[in-house]
Amino acid sequence: MEIGDSSKFETELSVDETDVGLITPGQNISYTIDAFPDAVFHGKVNEIFPHINSSSKTSRIKATFESDGSKAFFSGMSVEANIVIAEKKNVLAVKREFVTKDKTVLIKGQESPVKVNLGAEDLEYVEILSGIKEEDVLTK
Secondary structure, eight states: OOOSOTTOEEEEEEEETTTGGGOOTTOEEEEEETTEEEEEEEEEEEEEOSOOOTTTOEEEEEEEEBOOSOSOOOTTOOEEEEEOOOOOOSOOEEEGGGSOTTSEEEETTOSSOEEOEEEEEOSSEEEEEESSOTTOOEEO
């Protein structure tokens, strides 16, 4: 049995040992949940447990989970979390759906795809370091 307030959720995350040193309390988190594929949720890191599980090579992290109450969440649901470890301003970023697996994009009016160099990524956007200009119009 689990007891708690069903309007407030907390997540318990497993973070790989190679990444846990980059995490600090208060960092922002973006979540996706398989049950809601078109939604992105947010929260913050609350607590980092100073122990690495020897079999999974991960550390546990507790974090907040913000919801507007429009979705029905259940204890035990799987989430994928992206913890923000850095923020950049004034970058060229595009929705990740425009970038193919071979790191190319299609520019409106051009037949051939254009190779791009990628930078930082999150669940929705990819930073473009070179290959296209801000005024280029992308197509799928």
